[in-house]
Amino acid sequence: MASIGIIANPASGKDIRRLVSYATVIDNNEKVNIVKRIVLAAQGYGIDEIYIMPDSFMMGGKVIDELLAEGVLRSDCRIVDMPIRADSSDSTEAARAMNQLGVGCVVILGGDGTSRAVAKSIGDVPIIPLSTGTNNVYPSMFEGTVAGAAAAITALSPEPRLTCIHDKRIEAYIDGKLSDIALVDAVVSTEISVGARAIWKTSSIRSIIVTRAHPASIGFSAVVGSLEIVKPEDDFGYSVDIGGEDVMVKASIAAGIVERLNLSLARKLELGRRYRQEIDRNCTIALDGEREMQITSGEAVELCVSRNGPWRVDIRKTLEKAHAEGFFRVTTR
Amino acid sequence: MKGSEESYRNMYTCMKKIREFETTAMNRFADGKIPGFVHLYIGEEAVATGVCENLRNDDFITSTHRGHGHIIAKGGDVKFMMAELFGKATGYCKGKGGSMHIADASKGILGANGIVGAGHNIAVGAGLSIKLRKTDQVCICFFGDASTNQGTFHEGLNMASIWKLPVVFVCENNYYGISMSQARHQAIKDIADRAVSYGIPGVAVDGNDVTATYEASREAIARARKGLGPTLIECKTYRHRGHFEGDPGTYKPTEEQKAWLEKDPIPRFREFLKKNGIMTEDDLAKIDNSVAEAIKDAVRFADESPEPDVSSVVIDVYSDITEEVRVR
Amino acid sequence: MSSMTYMEAIREGMSIRMRKDDKVILFGEDVGAFGGCFGVTAGMFAEFGEERVRDTPISEGAIMGCAVGAAATGLRPLAELMFIDFMTVGMDQLVNQAAKMRYMFGGRISMPLVVRVPAGGGVGAAAQHSQSLEAWATHVPGLKVVYPSTPRDALGLMLSSIDDDNPVVYVEHKAMYGIKEDVSDLSPIPLGKGDIKRVGGDVTVIATGKMVHESLAAAQTLAGEGINCEVLDPRSLYPLDTELIKESLSKTHKVVIATEETKRGSYAGEIAAIIAEDYFDMLDAPIVRIGALNCPVPFSPCLEQVMLPNAQDVVNAVKRIV
Numbered sequence: 001m002a003s004i005g006i007i008a009n010p011a012s013g014k015d016i017r018r019l020v021s022y023a024t025v026i027d028n029n030e031k032v033n034i035v036k037r038i039v040l041a042a043q044g045y046g047i048d049e050i051y052i053m054p055d056s057f058m059m060g061g062k063v064i065d066e067l068l069a070e071g072v073l074r075s076d077c078r079i080v081d082m083p084i085r086a087d088s089s090d091s092t093e094a095a096r097a098m099n100q101l102g103v104g105c106v107v108i109l110g111g112d113g114t115s116r117a118v119a120k121s122i123g124d125v126p127i128i129p130l131s132t133g134t135n136n137v138y139p140s141m142f143e144g145t146v147a148g149a150a151a152a153i154t155a156l157s158p159e160p161r162l163t164c165i166h167d168k169r170i171e172a173y174i175d176g177k178l179s180d181i182a183l184v185d186a187v188v189s190t191e192i193s194v195g196a197r198a199i200w201k202t203s204s205i206r207s208i209i210v211t212r213a214h215p216a217s218i219g220f221s222a223v224v225g226s227l228e229i230v231k232p233e234d235d236f237g238y239s240v241d242i243g244g245e246d247v248m249v250k251a252s253i254a255a256g257i258v259e260r261l262n263l264s265l266a267r268k269l270e271l272g273r274r275y276r277q278e279i280d281r282n283c284t285i286a287l288d289g290e291r292e293m294q295i296t297s298g299e300a301v302e303l304c305v306s307r308n309g310p311w312r313v314d315i316r317k318t319l320e321k322a323h324a325e326g327f328f329r330v331t332t333r
Numbered sequence: 334m335k336g337s338e339e340s341y342r343n344m345y346t347c348m349k350k351i352r353e354f355e356t357t358a359m360n361r362f363a364d365g366k367i368p369g370f371v372h373l374y375i376g377e378e379a380v381a382t383g384v385c386e387n388l389r390n391d392d393f394i395t396s397t398h399r400g401h402g403h404i405i406a407k408g409g410d411v412k413f414m415m416a417e418l419f420g421k422a423t424g425y426c427k428g429k430g431g432s433m434h435i436a437d438a439s440k441g442i443l444g445a446n447g448i449v450g451a452g453h454n455i456a457v458g459a460g461l462s463i464k465l466r467k468t469d470q471v472c473i474c475f476f477g478d479a480s481t482n483q484g485t486f487h488e489g490l491n492m493a494s495i496w497k498l499p500v501v502f503v504c505e506n507n508y509y510g511i512s513m514s515q516a517r518h519q520a521i522k523d524i525a526d527r528a529v530s531y532g533i534p535g536v537a538v539d540g541n542d543v544t545a546t547y548e549a550s551r552e553a554i555a556r557a558r559k560g561l562g563p564t565l566i567e568c569k570t571y572r573h574r575g576h577f578e579g580d581p582g583t584y585k586p587t588e589e590q591k592a593w594l595e596k597d598p599i600p601r602f603r604e605f606l607k608k609n610g611i612m613t614e615d616d617l618a619k620i621d622n623s624v625a626e627a628i629k630d631a632v633r634f635a636d637e638s639p640e641p642d643v644s645s646v647v648i649d650v651y652s653d654i655t656e657e658v659r660v661r
Numbered sequence: 662m663s664s665m666t667y668m669e670a671i672r673e674g675m676s677i678r679m680r681k682d683d684k685v686i687l688f689g690e691d692v693g694a695f696g697g698c699f700g701v702t703a704g705m706f707a708e709f710g711e712e713r714v715r716d717t718p719i720s721e722g723a724i725m726g727c728a729v730g731a732a733a734t735g736l737r738p739l740a741e742l743m744f745i746d747f748m749t750v751g752m753d754q755l756v757n758q759a760a761k762m763r764y765m766f767g768g769r770i771s772m773p774l775v776v777r778v779p780a781g782g783g784v785g786a787a788a789q790h791s792q793s794l795e796a797w798a799t800h801v802p803g804l805k806v807v808y809p810s811t812p813r814d815a816l817g818l819m820l821s822s823i824d825d826d827n828p829v830v831y832v833e834h835k836a837m838y839g840i841k842e843d844v845s846d847l848s849p850i851p852l853g854k855g856d857i858k859r860v861g862g863d864v865t866v867i868a869t870g871k872m873v874h875e876s877l878a879a880a881q882t883l884a885g886e887g888i889n890c891e892v893l894d895p896r897s898l899y900p901l902d903t904e905l906i907k908e909s910l911s912k913t914h915k916v917v918i919a920t921e922e923t924k925r926g927s928y929a930g931e932i933a934a935i936i937a938e939d940y941f942d943m944l945d946a947p948i949v950r951i952g953a954l955n956c957p958v959p960f961s962p963c964l965e966q967v968m969l970p971n972a973q974d975v976v977n978a979v980k981r982i983v
Binding site: 393395424425426427428429430434435436437438439443444446447448451453454455456457458459460461462463465466472484485488489491492495648649650651652653654 | 683686712713717718720722723725726727728729730731732733734735736738753754757758762763764765766767768769770771802803805825826827900
C-alpha cells in the first residue's frame with residue numbers, strides 16, 4: 001500500500017499583495033480543481049491511499065464527493081481527522097499527522113508561507129510544494145496532474161530521497177531557544193505590528209537573510225539575488241543590510257514591482273552558525289515574506305541557516321528517473 | 334512611521350468606546366429601555382476602527398443594520414446615538430430612526446441601513462458624486478458576508494469598477510447571515526475572491542487585528558483617492574452576540590465561540606500596545622475610565638432627554654410638505 | 662412660437678437645468694450616445710459629455726441606488742429607468758432608501774433626485790413593458806409623483822421636479838412622445854398644481870397621462886350631445902391639487918376618474934376615496950372610475966384595445982351619471 005498526503009491552504013493567494021503589488025489571484029474553487037487532478041493522477045500511477053488536510057472551505061470533502069459522484073474515485077481518499085483552527089497551524093498539524101500516518105509524499109498547495117508551516121513538522125517525508133500563493137519562491141508552478149504523478153512515483157520508490165533536494169532553512173532563536181523557521185528568507189523590519197502580514201515598504205526593512213537568492217525569483221531573495229546568486233545546493237546562506245552606501249541594486253521586490261535599493265554588509269553565512277541580530281528597538285521579523293515574530297527591544301535574537309529543511313521532490317528529475325526505469329511502460333502478459 | 338503612535342491611541346480609544354457603547358446598549362435593551370431591534374457590533378470593533386482611522390471628516394461611509402461601530406468610528410456622537418436608541422427627541426434622528434437608521438451627513442455618515450445589501454449602491458452613488466465633484470474624498474461601504482449574496486453587491490461592485498469610483502468595499506465576514514453559517518449560505522470561503530469578477534483587487538485580512546485592517550484599508554483608500562478605483566477588503570471577524578439582542582445564537586458551536594473569544598480584538602491590541610511600550614497599563618486604564626464616563630454621560634443624556642413631541646410624527650417626510658395629523 | 666413634442670419638452674426641461682447647474686446629471690441604460698431607448702435623451706450626450714450623461718449597465722438596483730447616494734452627497738441626479746415596469750428591480754432603493762431617508766434620519770439629509778419612468782400601453786409592448794404602476798409610488802410617503810400629459814406640462818414639471826429637494830417619480834407616457842404643441846413658456850410648473858384642460862359645467866372628468874387626451878376626445882363627442890365636461894388633469898399625483906378638485910366639483914357635482922391603471926388598487930381609487938371622504942356632500946351622483954381591465958397588458962392589438970380604457974369608455978361613464 002502506498003499513500004500520499006495533500007495539504008491545500010484555503011487562505012493562500014488573497015493577502016494584501018493583491019493591493020500593493022500585482023500578485024496572482026487563485027480562488028479556492030480552482031484549488032479544489034487542482035486537488036482533484038492530483039488525486040486522479042496519483043491513483044492513476046498506483047497510489048491506493050490519499051489523505052487530505054481538513055479546512056474550513058472543506059476542499060477535501062468537495063473533492064471526494066464530486067469525484068465519487070463522477071464515478072472516478074478509485075483510491076481510498078480520506079480527510080485527516082484533526083480539529084481545524086483556520087490558521088497556519090492547520091498545515092503544521094496536518095503535516096505532523098501525515099508523517100505519523102507514514103505517507104510517502106505530501107503535495108502542498110499554497111505559497112511560501114504554507115510550505116514553511118508544513119516544513120515545521122513534516123520531518124523527512126518528501127514534499128512537492130505547488131504555488132497557489134503570492135508569486136512564490138519556494139513552491140513551483142507545476143500542473144497538478146504532473147505533481148500527482150511525481151508524488152505517486154516518490155511514494156512508490158524504495159529510495160525516494162534520491163531525486164529530492166534536501167533544503168536549507170533559517171532558524172530563528174530567541175534567548176537561545178528555537179522559536180520559528182523560514183525556508184527562503186527572514187527580514188528584520190522596523191514595523192512593530194504584524195498588521196496585514198506582508199512587507200511591501202522597503203523603507204521599513206533593516207536586514208535580509210536568505211537560504212537562496214536568484215534574480216529569477218521575486219521578493220527578498222531577489223533583492224539578494226541581484227547581488228549574489230545562492231543556490232539551494234550551496235552550503236551557505238547570505239545576508240545583507242538595507243541602507244548604507246556600499247552598492248545600489250535594482251530588484252523585483254514584489255510581483256510587478258522593481259525598486260532600487262542600497263545594500264551594505266553583504267556576506268556569506270556559514271551553515272549551522274548562529275548570527276546575533278542587533279535589535280535596539282521593538283520590531284518584527286518577517287519569515288518568508290510575512291511578519292510573524294514580534295520582537296521586543298533587548299531580546300536576544302539569533303538567526304542561523306542550516307541544512308535542516310524539508311526534502312523537496314525534484315519533479316523533473318523524479319519523472320525522468322522513472323522514465324528511465326520503464327515506469328510508464330505498460331507490460332501485457 | 335510618524336503619527337502611527339497617535340493612531341494606535343486613537344484606535345484603542347475607539348474600539349473601547351464601541352465596546353462600552355454596545356455593552357451598555359445590551360444591558361439597557363435587557364432592562365427594556367430600548368425598543369425594537371438592536372444588532373450589536375461586539376467582537377467586530379477592529380474593522381470599523383482600523384478603516385475609519387484612515388478617513389477624514391469629509392469622507393463618506395455607508396453602514397449596515399449592525400452600524401453602531403461604524404458610526405462611532407466615523408466620529409458620531411455617542412450622546413445623540415444613545416438618545417436615538419432610547420427613541421428620544423434629542424437623538425440623531427429625533428426618535429424616528431432608531432438603532433438601524435442613524436446618520437450624520439455633516440460627518441459623511443450616509444446612514445445605518447435596515448436593508449441588507451442596500452449600502453453597496455448608495456456607496457456607488459457617493460463615489461460618482463465624488464468623481465464628478467472632482468474631490469479626493471472616498472466612500473467606505475461596510476457590509477457583511479451574507480449581503481454579498483444580494484444582487485446589489487454584484488451591481489454595485491460592477492458599476493464602481495467600470496466607473497473607477499473611489500469606493501472601498503469593506504466586508505465584515507462574521508461567518509453568519511443571521512443563523513445561516515457562511516458554509517451554508519455561499520459556495521466560497523473568501524469573499525475577497527469575488528473581486529476577480531469585477532477586475533478589482535480583493536484582499537483578505539485578519540479582521541480581529543486592528544493593525545491589519547488599518548494597514549489594508551490605508552492602501553486601498555490611498556488607491557481610491559488617487560483615482561485608481563475600488564477595492565474589496567474582506568475582514569475575517571466574529572460577532573460575539575446573536576444576530577440581534579434576544580437571539581441566543583445557539584447555532585454557533587461552543588468550540589467556535591471559544592476560539593474566537595480568544596481572538597477578541599481589544600485584549601489583543603491592549604497586549605500589543607503594552608508589549609511595545611506604546612502605552613502603559615496606567616495610560617490604558619485612563620482611557621478605559623474616560624470612555625466609560627463618556628458612555629455613562631450618553632446614557633444620562635438619553636435618560637434625561639424628552640420624548641419626541643407627537644406632533645412631530647408627520648414632520649420631515651418631505652422638505653416642504655407637512656400633512657395634517659388627521660383624526661382617525 | 663416654438664413647437665415641441667412631449668419628448669422634446671422632457672429633454673429640454675432636463676437640458677435647461679443641466680446648462681445652469683453642473684450638479685444636475687443624467688444616467689440610465691443607453692441614455693448616452695444611443696440617445697435613450699425612445700430617443701428622449703438624444704443629443705444630450707453631445708451637449709453635456711459622457712461624464713454627465715452617463716450610460717449605466719443594465720442594473721436598475723444600481724441606477725436607483727446610485728441616484729440615492731449621489732443625491733445624498735451633493736448632486737441632483739436624473740435617473741432614467743427604461744420602463745416603469747423595471748421599477749420593480751430598483752424598488753428597494755426607491756421605496757426603502759430614497760423615500761425614507763429624510764424622515765428616518767430626522768430631516769438631516771436631502772434627497773434631490775428625479776427618476777423618469779416611461780409608462781403606459783398601446784404600443785404592443787405587452788405585459789412587462791406597458792404597465793401604469795404610478796400607484797406603487799404614490800403609496801409611499803416620501804415620494805412625489807408627477808405625470809404630465811402635454812409638452813408644456815412635461816417641461817414645466819421637469820424643471821420643478823429637478824428643483825425639488827425630495828425624490829420625484831416622473832411618469833411619462835411612451836405613446837405620447839410624439840404629441841406636439843407650442844411651448845413658448847419655459848417657466849416651471851409647481852408640483853401640486855392641477856390644470857383644467859377643458860372648462861365645462863356638467864361633469865368633472867379627472868384624468869391623468871394619456872387618459873387626459875382620451876377624455877378631451879370624449880368631451881368633444883359629449884359636447885355634440887349637449888353635455889359639457891370639465892377635464893381636470895392633476896399633473897401631480899402627489900402632492901395632489903385637492904383644492905382644484907373641490908372647486909370643480911362645487912360646480913359640476915359629478916365626477917368620473919379616468920386613468921390607464923389596472924383598476925384594482927389604482928390611484929384613481931385613492932382620488933375617489935378622497936372625494937368620498939371629504940366632498941361627499943357635493944356629489945349628486947356616484948363616483949365612477951375608468952381604468953384598465955384587471956389583467957396583464959396583452960400583446961395582440963385587438964386584445965390590448967379591449968384591455969386599455971379609451972374615449973368611448975369615458976363617454977359611457979359620463980352618460981351613466983349625467
